[in-house]
Amino acid sequence: MRYKSQKVAYWFFALSMLLLTLQLVYGFIMGFAHMGYDNLHSFIPFNTARAVHTNLLVVWLLSGFMGAAYYIIPEEAENELVSVKLAYVQLISLAVVGVIAIIGYHFNYWEGRKFLEIPRPLDYLVVVNVLTFLGLILVTLFMGKKRTTTSLVLSMGLLFAALLYLPGMIWFDNQTMDSFFRWWVVHLWVEGVWELIMGGILAYLLIKITGVDREVIEKWLYVIVGLTFISGVLGTGHHYYYIGTPKYWLIIGGIFSALEPLAFLGMALFAVAMYRKGEKRHPNKIALSWTLGTSIISFVGAGLLGMAHTLPSVNMYTHGTLVTAMHGHLAFWGAYGMIVLAIISYTLPNLTGRKRYDNVNGVLAFWLSNIGMIGMTAAFAAAGVAQVYMERIMGVDFGDVQKEIQVHFLVLVLCATLFSVGIGLFIYEFVKYGLPNDEALEINEND
């Protein structure tokens, strides 16, 4: 840690870990409900658990991205954050909005649009919150001594993410139009600008961990984010196959979304190549595992498993089935969950001055969570493929099919338990590191 104001990142990471824990709880509620044990139905019906589960995901990832930006931008720009107080106000308001939204979901207070369930009045608070965050980051960057490619790509991703939230706030009477713009937020976030954020954080980590020349890493960062946008923007078309939009989206969406894995493949090759090229052997091996892990698992989860059901002829049968949940879980985990855990693993020793990275808990956290998530993905795949054949091809009734595939949710819950043990160990280590402190400012030899 080189700047005192970087300490604010710690609290965003702490909020992130808290929300992740809650997300897991609601995931279990849904897993059990799918197995037939919906004992909590009167208090937490499935639609509440689902909205809480997905919204907590979005907020813990955003909180992680914000923490990453508060850590990375001062260092890259060589400038203290312009206002630490305002950053804390932003943190608290983010937590308050999140808590109100989540409580509201238990009392039928929501908007009922997948991923964008936050009710409209709270949307305005989100906008104010994000504007404050962006203001702090951008002013710090532009008043700083340096504007590196890494910091520009990261800031651009965050700025576009904020702008793209707005189309999701427009009301349409027509469900198709509503859905059309909802994907401008959801798709263009996760298969567009969030990849810029991921690329920016990944580039920063690779520069620090591998010691490869910044110019080389940043050149390839441009190529990767270029591939992301070229494939991902028109790849939005894979959401426009079957929602009342013209047929040309079948061709455009099919072609460009088939190209989307290229960006993730690029990311994986880039990370591995830089690691092999680098001569620096950073002692924080746990951060290295998460950094290489995110680039590889994102390629499998987002790239390959996305590709598996993105072609229109396949998607006609898989659209709206558990096959989507299979892809969704490994994609979000690999691309975004793991990059947040990577930046946390890298920054914690620097923020706290404690070098606990040579530690069996950290290694176990990495392997258990990944093996657990891969097992969960396999369980979703079995359930999803069985559902597609029984319901969509054989014509068996939805409810009968759900009974037949209950057993896969037992496997899902078991693997989710393994995953949760891994996450539990990660959070245990997070707590054991202790709080950030100014003494850590002097320990810079490896950061």
Next chain:
Amino acid sequence: MLSKGQARAFFLGGTAVTFAVFLGLSWNSLSTKVPKQTHAENITPQVIRGKHLWESNNCMGCHTIMGEGAYYAPELTKVVERRGDNYIKAALMSKTPWSPRGRKMVAYGFSEEEANDLVAFFTWIGNTDLNGFPAKPKYKTTQNF
């Protein structure tokens, strides 16, 4: 070998071109084609009230419509064709959780008017042209009522 400047030009140029094409196609879709394909002229105030109910109760948190939503309860795009108005209204107006084969739905206890609004919404959705979705099963259906 590729220089950093060329890589930047690839990123900025590629982004600008694909965004421009995307915006053009979106405009083309939304201005004329979507209203025609979805029979926008049939979106009556009753259908709009139904959409409000659909959203304010987060029906998408369990069901899918046009294949979008959650995977806990049945796809509802063609529900009117599949089940008929009366079955749907019974489920919507039930004061106890509707639970076909054990899986519970929230007991909304909607009024008759609200149930009619939702049925109007489903009827409109069921008549939109979704490029063939949902596909008809290849084999015989075994629907249980």
